[in-house]
Amino acid sequence: VMLVGAALVNGIILSPVITLAAFFLLGSPFDFVTALQLQELARPNHPLLQELLRKAPGSYHHSLMVGNLAEQAAEAIGADALLTRVGAFYHDIGKTLRPYFYIENQVEGQNVHDRLDPRTSARILVGHVKEGLELARRYRLPSRVRAFIPEHHGTMRVSFLYQKALEEAGDGAAVDESAFRYPGPKPRSKETALLMLADGCEATVRSARPASLEEIEAIVRKVIADRVAQGQLDECGLTLQDLDRVRASFVTTLKGTFHPRIKYPEPEPAGVASERESANAEPAGAQDRMRTEASASSDNGQTNRPGNRSANEPNNPPRSAQSHPHHD
Numbered sequence: 001v002m003l004v005g006a007a008l009v010n011g012i013i014l015s016p017v018i019t020l021a022a023f024f025l026l027g028s029p030f031d032f033v034t035a036l037q038l039q040e041l042a043r044p045n046h047p048l049l050q051e052l053l054r055k056a057p058g059s060y061h062h063s064l065m066v067g068n069l070a071e072q073a074a075e076a077i078g079a080d081a082l083l084t085r086v087g088a089f090y091h092d093i094g095k096t097l098r099p100y101f102y103i104e105n106q107v108e109g110q111n112v113h114d115r116l117d118p119r120t121s122a123r124i125l126v127g128h129v130k131e132g133l134e135l136a137r138r139y140r141l142p143s144r145v146r147a148f149i150p151e152h153h154g155t156m157r158v159s160f161l162y163q164k165a166l167e168e169a170g171d172g173a174a175v176d177e178s179a180f181r182y183p184g185p186k187p188r189s190k191e192t193a194l195l196m197l198a199d200g201c202e203a204t205v206r207s208a209r210p211a212s213l214e215e216i217e218a219i220v221r222k223v224i225a226d227r228v229a230q231g232q233l234d235e236c237g238l239t240l241q242d243l244d245r246v247r248a249s250f251v252t253t254l255k256g257t258f259h260p261r262i263k264y265p266e267p268e269p270a271g272v273a274s275e276r277e278s279a280n281a282e283p284a285g286a287q288d289r290m291r292t293e294a295s296a297s298s299d300n301g302q303t304n305r306p307g308n309r310s311a312n313e314p315n316n317p318p319r320s321a322q323s324h325p326h327h328d
Helices: 002-030 035-041 047-055 057-077 081-090 118-138 159-169 190-208 213-229 240-257 270-280 284-303 319-323
Strands: none
Touching: 035 081, 047 057, 047 081, 057 081, 057 190, 057 240, 081 190, 118 159, 190 213, 190 240, 213 240
16 A cells, blocks of 8 residues: 555656656756746746836837737747747847837937948847847847847848948948848748748838738738748748748738727817807807897888788878879
C-alpha cells in the first residue's frame, strides 16, 4: 500500500512539479521557449511593456493592434498564434529611447523630422531595431521573441526619406541607398513574416483612413504584394495559399477596427439651449392678444368689402348704371 501511495504521489504531484521546474531552469540556458514563458511575457505588467506604455504610448497601442491582427492570421494558417502575439508586443520596444521621433507618438502637425536632413532621420528610425535588441537581451527575452525585432522590417528601405534625399540631392548617385535600409535579416519564420505584413497593413490603414471595405481590401492587397515583390518573404515558408488566408483574416480584423464612424453634432451648453428656448417661447398673454387681433382683422375685412353693405347704407345703384342708362 505504501509503495502504491508513493507511486501515486510521485506520478500525480511530483512529476508535474519537476517538469515545470525543469522548463524554467533549463529554458534560459538552452534558449527554448515554452507556452508558460510566453504567457508570462504576454502579461501587461512586464517591465518592458510598462516602459513602452509610459514612454511611447502610441507605439504601445500600435503593438497591441498589430498583435491582434497577426495572431488572428496565425490561427488562420496554423502558425504559432501565441508566439506571434508576444513577438508583436515586443517588436517596437526600441522606440522607448526616443519615442517622439516616431509618428504614432507625435502630435498631429508637429513632426520633428521636418527639421532634420533625411540621412539623420533614417539613422534614427532604423536605429530602433538595434536599440530594441539591446533591451531584449538585457531583459533576457528568448531568441524566438527577439527575432521579431529585426525581422519585422527585414531589409526594407525607408522609402519616403530616401525619396526626400533624392529630391534634395538632385543626383541619385550622390545618395547612399544602403543608409536608408534596415539591417535585416528578412523574416525567417511564418510568425515573423506575419508580423511584417500586419505591421505594414495596420500602419497604412491607420494613415489612409479608408471609408469603405473595398478600400481596406485594396490597401491589404497592395501591402502584401509589395512585400512579395521586394523578396522580403522569400525565406519565411509562407505559401500563396497562406497569403490568401492572411489577406482575408487581415481584412476581417481591420474592418472591425477601422470601420467608418458617424460624426455626431456637438451638444450645446445648457445655458445656450435654455436661452434659445426662452427666445422662441411666446408668453401666454401675447399669444391671446395675437389671436384676438387676428380675429378682429378678419371681421373688418369682411365688412369693408364692396358686396357687404350695412343695413343703414342706402341701396343706390352703381355709379356706372346711373351715368350710362341702358336704351332698348
